[in-house]
Amino acid sequence: MIRLNKARLKATMKAYLFLAPFLVVFIGLIVYPIGLGVRLSLYGQRGARMWYVGLDNYKRILSDSMFWESFRIPLFLLLIQVPLMLLLATIIALFYETRKNGGPLYRFIYYLPYTIPGIVSGIVWSYIFSDSMSPLLPFLELFGRTGVKFLTRSNVPGILLIIILWQFTGYTAFLVYSALIAIPKEYSEAAQLDGAGLWQIALRIKLPLLKGPLFTLFIFNAIGAMQVFNEPWMLGNLVVLPLNYTPAMYIYNSAFSQGRFTYAAAMGIILAVITCGFSWYILRSAGRQILERRH
Amino acid sequence: MKKSFAALFLVVLLSVSAFAADYYPEYTGRPTTITMWAWTSNENYSIEEFQKVYPDITVVWEDFGVHYEKAQTALAAGSGLPDVLMVEYSFAPEYMDLGAFQPINKWLDEETFIALYGEEALGWCSMDGQIYGTPQDSGAIALFYRQDLFDQYGLEVPRTWEEFAEQARKFKAAAPDLEFNAPPLGYALWWVGLVWQSGGKMFDYSDGNWYIDFTNPIAEKVFEFWGELIDEGTINVTMWWNADWYNSLNMGTTATVLNGCWFAEWLRYNAPDSEGMWRVIAPPNFDPSNPHNGMLGGSGFYVTAHSKNPEAAAIFVNWLNSHPDSLRCLNQYSNLPIMVSKRYEEVVHELAVDDAFFGGQNIVEELWHAHNLINTTFVGLPIWSNLDNALSLLLQDYVDGKIERFADILPMWEERVIGFMEEFGYPNVIIGELPQD
Numbered sequence: 001m002i003r004l005n006k007a008r009l010k011a012t013m014k015a016y017l018f019l020a021p022f023l024v025v026f027i028g029l030i031v032y033p034i035g036l037g038v039r040l041s042l043y044g045q046r047g048a049r050m051w052y053v054g055l056d057n058y059k060r061i062l063s064d065s066m067f068w069e070s071f072r073i074p075l076f077l078l079l080i081q082v083p084l085m086l087l088l089a090t091i092i093a094l095f096y097e098t099r100k101n102g103g104p105l106y107r108f109i110y111y112l113p114y115t116i117p118g119i120v121s122g123i124v125w126s127y128i129f130s131d132s133m134s135p136l137l138p139f140l141e142l143f144g145r146t147g148v149k150f151l152t153r154s155n156v157p158g159i160l161l162i163i164i165l166w167q168f169t170g171y172t173a174f175l176v177y178s179a180l181i182a183i184p185k186e187y188s189e190a191a192q193l194d195g196a197g198l199w200q201i202a203l204r205i206k207l208p209l210l211k212g213p214l215f216t217l218f219i220f221n222a223i224g225a226m227q228v229f230n231e232p233w234m235l236g237n238l239v240v241l242p243l244n245y246t247p248a249m250y251i252y253n254s255a256f257s258q259g260r261f262t263y264a265a266a267m268g269i270i271l272a273v274i275t276c277g278f279s280w281y282i283l284r285s286a287g288r289q290i291l292e293r294r295h
Numbered sequence: 296m297k298k299s300f301a302a303l304f305l306v307v308l309l310s311v312s313a314f315a316a317d318y319y320p321e322y323t324g325r326p327t328t329i330t331m332w333a334w335t336s337n338e339n340y341s342i343e344e345f346q347k348v349y350p351d352i353t354v355v356w357e358d359f360g361v362h363y364e365k366a367q368t369a370l371a372a373g374s375g376l377p378d379v380l381m382v383e384y385s386f387a388p389e390y391m392d393l394g395a396f397q398p399i400n401k402w403l404d405e406e407t408f409i410a411l412y413g414e415e416a417l418g419w420c421s422m423d424g425q426i427y428g429t430p431q432d433s434g435a436i437a438l439f440y441r442q443d444l445f446d447q448y449g450l451e452v453p454r455t456w457e458e459f460a461e462q463a464r465k466f467k468a469a470a471p472d473l474e475f476n477a478p479p480l481g482y483a484l485w486w487v488g489l490v491w492q493s494g495g496k497m498f499d500y501s502d503g504n505w506y507i508d509f510t511n512p513i514a515e516k517v518f519e520f521w522g523e524l525i526d527e528g529t530i531n532v533t534m535w536w537n538a539d540w541y542n543s544l545n546m547g548t549t550a551t552v553l554n555g556c557w558f559a560e561w562l563r564y565n566a567p568d569s570e571g572m573w574r575v576i577a578p579p580n581f582d583p584s585n586p587h588n589g590m591l592g593g594s595g596f597y598v599t600a601h602s603k604n605p606e607a608a609a610i611f612v613n614w615l616n617s618h619p620d621s622l623r624c625l626n627q628y629s630n631l632p633i634m635v636s637k638r639y640e641e642v643v644h645e646l647a648v649d650d651a652f653f654g655g656q657n658i659v660e661e662l663w664h665a666h667n668l669i670n671t672t673f674v675g676l677p678i679w680s681n682l683d684n685a686l687s688l689l690l691q692d693y694v695d696g697k698i699e700r701f702a703d704i705l706p707m708w709e710e711r712v713i714g715f716m717e718e719f720g721y722p723n724v725i726i727g728e729l730p731q732d
Binding site: 045046047048049050126127130131132133152153154237238239240242243253255256257258259261 | 364367368370371372373389393394395480481537538539542543546600678680681684688690691694695719
């Protein structure tokens with residue numbers, strides 16, 4: 001008995017030894033700051049003065065309509081952009097597979113937008129949608145349309161959609177493609193022998209096998225949608241956006257332009273809990289079905 | 296004759312040296328190093344001059360892109376602010392109210408402050424009798440206009456707002472695709488500044504109370520004036536500070552801009568193709584026999600609560616912003632046209648030269664004149680970023696057609712600002728009146 005425990009202990013220690021490089025960074029840069037954030041969120045603050053208020057910040061956030069209204073854009077992205085991007089990425093990935101070696105040139109080109117920092121591409125996009133300098137204007141003039149204003153507040157969600165799709169679809173397609181080539185060739189060969197066409201193979205064989213990876217990608221992108229910041233932040237130079245346009249923008253503005261750090265910390269914790277809860281719920285309900293069916 | 300000249304010279308000389316001794320106390324502490332966060336360009340020239348006079352004080356100047364973010368963080372953390380922090384006058388009350396600064400009356404009393412910077416500047420650098428810093432550049436409002444467009448369309452430079460409206464309508468009729476003037480979509484400083492420019496204010500602070508009254512006669516007059524021109528489509532509000540806006544200034548699609556005098560340098564660097572086209576003049580008034588002016592922007596240098604050597608910091612901010620040797624550097628290297636200090640008078644005429652970018656106009660003289668028209672002051676509200684965003688949203692609502700009458704924005708803006716004062720926990724707010732000076 002004792003020897004067994006010792007062996008187990010040794011194995012556990014070994015495991016932790018290998019985990020150590022990750023754990024040190026993870027605890028130091030993720031867990032510890034979250035702990036600090038939780039503590040900070042329990043204080044009231046004005047300038048350098050801080051005092052303990054318990055859960056007051058959380059209570060105020062529950063009735064802070066500005067916080068809850070800020071979820072409109074993430075919800076829009078979650079319901080429109082994420083599904084649309086996964087669909088496009090899957091189509092592109094299936095197209096890669098029809099090319100020799102997966103069409104390295106196409107993969108390279110589609111991947112490129114992802115390598116450009118969001119803020120840099122944001123500046124370029126802001127010129128593309130500029131009122132006076134947009135390169136799209138000459139084309140619109142061909143169709144007799146002049147004085148078109150792209151950047152109005154009501155167009156911003158659509159523009160966000162375009163920018164985010166442009167930036168992340170190629171990258172996502174790349175991930176879907178890697179999942180696709182992991183599917184054993186025998187499956188499609190067998191289907192081909194049975195007389196299935198390319199489309200049938202794609203829809204009936206490959207797509208069901210891609211459910212797992214697509215599902216993971218959905219969760220990652222849903223988290224990204226909840227935290228969207230760079231793109232609307234940059235567009236804020238061109239069109240007036242409220243301080244609470246997205247949750248992350250509201251948190252940032254509360255902390256750094258209004259100096260309400262403890263309130264911002266509490267909102268950050270709530271956003272994290274919502275994101276975790278959402279991922280957990282999806283993983284539990286839909287996820288279980290999909291993953292079980294696979295095995 | 297000669298004798299009296301010599302005597303006068305002697306008196307001037309004596310008084311200057313006597314002043315100098317009074318204004319700038321000797322540093323009594325040990326050799327020290329102080330830090331400063333500021334975004335003015337080339338501040339190092341003034342610092343070099345300062346260190347010649349005060350060899351025991353070393354000043355380390357740092358400039359960050361995220362100035363206010365870093366300052367807010369250090370303030371909340373309770374440590375980490377530099378000894379000297381540059382803050383715009385509009386944001387200064389918030390920092391004063393939050394306890395970010397410490398009083399320097401011990402080294403710069405009120406009498407000296409008024410002698411050096413004028414009574415108006417007290418409103419931007421002090422609260423409840425405590426002086427926290429000194430004002431650097433002026434944001435005196437000026438009208439920048441395109442001489443080429445004025446010539447081409449036979450326009451006259453407006454002296455009154457009535458004439459301004461006339462020229463705007465005339466221009467719109469002749470050139471419907473161009474803009475006579477495009478007020479900012481948002482940028483509360485501009486709208487508050489124009490009320491100030493007409494001798495009014497919308498809020499103030501006095502004896503422990505914040506006063507809010509947006510719907511006073513002067514503020515209403517200003518909003519009605521612009522509202523009429525905007526509602527009828529003669530002029531349009533537009534987003535400022537972005538590529539489209541600079542492009543319109545560079546290409547000559549906007550004929551006039553009302554802005555703080557520091558904007559002269561912004562034009563020079565952001566609209567280089569318009570060299571020689573622009574001219575500057577003090578802004579129009581409702582009553583030209585009783586002219587006023589107000590400010591739009593400008594910044595002060597404040598001694599922070601975290602400074603371990605407030606004496607050195609106080610001596611430095613005072614010398615930096617009032618000594619002629621420093622003011623000269625600020626004009627020549629830091630590109631600030633007008634400094635607030637009264638002592639700028641001693642060097643301004645030597646610095647004012649013909650400016651090729653402005654078609655050979657001596658803009659410093661004109662802007663100095665515009666600056667000297669400022670004769671009222673007030674303290675801004677300590678929730679400036681919210682005040683600013685609230686106006687931006689309302690103006691965007693107007694542009695989107697959700698608000699029909701432009702002037703209706705004023706009471707709506709007031710309502711939101713009152714809401715923010717409540718939300719941020721200010722119980723001492725008096726609504727519907729302003730303190731009597």
